[in-house]
Amino acid sequence: MLKCPPTAKSEKHTWEGHMAEAALLNVNNLEAWYGESHVLHGVSFDVRKGEVVTLIGRNGAGKTTTLRSLIGVVGKRRGTSLFKGVDLLNVAPHKVARMGIGYVPEERGIFSTLSVIENLMFPPAWQAGGMEIDEIYGLFPNLKGRDHTPGTRLSGGEQQMLAIGRILRTGADFILLDEPTEGIAPVIIDEIGAALRILKARGMTIILVEQNLRFAASVADRHFVLDQGKVVDEISNNALDANMDRLNRYLGV
Amino acid sequence: MTEIFGVPVAVLLGQLLLGLINGSFYALLSLGLAIIFGMLNVINFAHGAFYMLGGFAAWFLLSRLGLGYWGTLLAAPIMVGALGVLVERLLLKRLYRMDHLYSLLLTFGIALMVEGLFRHIFGSAGMPYPVPPSLTGGINLGFIFLPLYRGWVIVISLVICILTWLAIERTKLGAYLRAATENPALVQAFGINVPLLLTLTYAFCVGLAGFAGALAAPLYQVSPGMGSSIIIVVFAVVVIGGMGSIGGAIVTALGLGIIEGLTKTFYPAASSIAVFVVMVLVILIRPSGLFNREA
Numbered sequence: 001m002l003k004c005p006p007t008a009k010s011e012k013h014t015w016e017g018h019m020a021e022a023a024l025l026n027v028n029n030l031e032a033w034y035g036e037s038h039v040l041h042g043v044s045f046d047v048r049k050g051e052v053v054t055l056i057g058r059n060g061a062g063k064t065t066t067l068r069s070l071i072g073v074v075g076k077r078r079g080t081s082l083f084k085g086v087d088l089l090n091v092a093p094h095k096v097a098r099m100g101i102g103y104v105p106e107e108r109g110i111f112s113t114l115s116v117i118e119n120l121m122f123p124p125a126w127q128a129g130g131m132e133i134d135e136i137y138g139l140f141p142n143l144k145g146r147d148h149t150p151g152t153r154l155s156g157g158e159q160q161m162l163a164i165g166r167i168l169r170t171g172a173d174f175i176l177l178d179e180p181t182e183g184i185a186p187v188i189i190d191e192i193g194a195a196l197r198i199l200k201a202r203g204m205t206i207i208l209v210e211q212n213l214r215f216a217a218s219v220a221d222r223h224f225v226l227d228q229g230k231v232v233d234e235i236s237n238n239a240l241d242a243n244m245d246r247l248n249r250y251l252g253v
Numbered sequence: 254m255t256e257i258f259g260v261p262v263a264v265l266l267g268q269l270l271l272g273l274i275n276g277s278f279y280a281l282l283s284l285g286l287a288i289i290f291g292m293l294n295v296i297n298f299a300h301g302a303f304y305m306l307g308g309f310a311a312w313f314l315l316s317r318l319g320l321g322y323w324g325t326l327l328a329a330p331i332m333v334g335a336l337g338v339l340v341e342r343l344l345l346k347r348l349y350r351m352d353h354l355y356s357l358l359l360t361f362g363i364a365l366m367v368e369g370l371f372r373h374i375f376g377s378a379g380m381p382y383p384v385p386p387s388l389t390g391g392i393n394l395g396f397i398f399l400p401l402y403r404g405w406v407i408v409i410s411l412v413i414c415i416l417t418w419l420a421i422e423r424t425k426l427g428a429y430l431r432a433a434t435e436n437p438a439l440v441q442a443f444g445i446n447v448p449l450l451l452t453l454t455y456a457f458c459v460g461l462a463g464f465a466g467a468l469a470a471p472l473y474q475v476s477p478g479m480g481s482s483i484i485i486v487v488f489a490v491v492v493i494g495g496m497g498s499i500g501g502a503i504v505t506a507l508g509l510g511i512i513e514g515l516t517k518t519f520y521p522a523a524s525s526i527a528v529f530v531v532m533v534l535v536i537l538i539r540p541s542g543l544f545n546r547e548a
Contacts, residue, residue: 071442073438073441073442092446093438093441093442094441094444094445094446094447094448095444096442096444097442097443097444098444103439103442103443105439105442109436109439111431111432111435111436112435113431113432113435114428114431114432118428122428122432122443123443123444124443124444124445126444170443170444
């Protein structure tokens, strides 16, 4: 398979200088395809350790595909995404989780044939330092006492908590969260936001795909704007208010 | 002698026993078929061919290599399972993303080729296979004389079916398998090697078919056609039980074996179609099968 031309790679490194060093994940010129359709056209961004960054953009901009490309569930990929110095494009899909990357899909992916506790216990713990069940219940009290309820019997918000909770057990310290607030009651959104801030305080690194700007601003350090399969802008959370007009133009609000 | 509806009890029980034995083979085969369908989404038409290969492997190991019955019963399924690994890795794997029809045609083609090849080499007549000395004879249960080998077939089939069911419904590995049918990409994202899991599942299930073939060898003769004659009934069992329902396949298999036995007693002419009459009725009343969870 064709790799990114070396010149482009070295350019990026000098261009970024000190930032590349501190980055836990460095995505460079990532392209991805679903079958014949070319979805990502060169996504570049970086995530530093302990940071929460968001990918924002319109529907179809490539946010979800970017997450899916990192864990290898798209068709063809090109470019690089260096995680702790290893290019994820060369890692087999089932080995990505073993590097401490936890994925919470947009559709939540709660298994209907498994109960709440079985869903929680489902992903193998690949790294030390994962949360205990009690800690997870502390973070998401709604899940407590629901052990034997079938996972998909929970409300949408509770399923979202379950989807995040089960990743925390695995010892993952890098979490990919795809639209955790989509279609969820405001009260629960607040609880999820609070939980994310606790996780961040514990040193977790998070990539958050989000359409809900207010929620994104409440947890994130930086925002990357995607449009038509590319990162077109980067806005730090402090500068969000000042750049609202620019952002709304991107989002077409 | 007592009679029920004009049939001597001993005859009735004898037919019930035969039905139970047939049911045991249906169970071993339909179990694998249901798992393969449930987990891999493949309608494995080659299942009968693997059953036949199990019989031939046992025959070959016993008569040519002099391996004893117990050795062949262990080795034959392993050989068939290894062949299953090759079929899955080299051929079937490429078709998962496509319509059911492709894997159905592929496995059907494999079945025809294997059966044709064996017919060409061995002819249509069966190869004799002796009952192992340790299982000859029988015991008088008072109401019926039970040949030991037949009792053994029923017991070991039930034990294997129940163990397989437990492994899938009650173990962590089984949970991975069940979840992988629901959402393979996500299970993979949790760090589980799903392609390997699928290969092992296929190998295990066709290995079960091979085991059934080896187990059947002393009862029925080993012949190239033994697979195709049983597989149609086995497919009916899976359809009746509900495609992909594992417990359903086991219960249905035994039940249908017994229904067949009873039909043989009371109305022998209908015995070969009894299963299909049941299938038609079930499809009319409950199209997704008796035990299908989604029904």
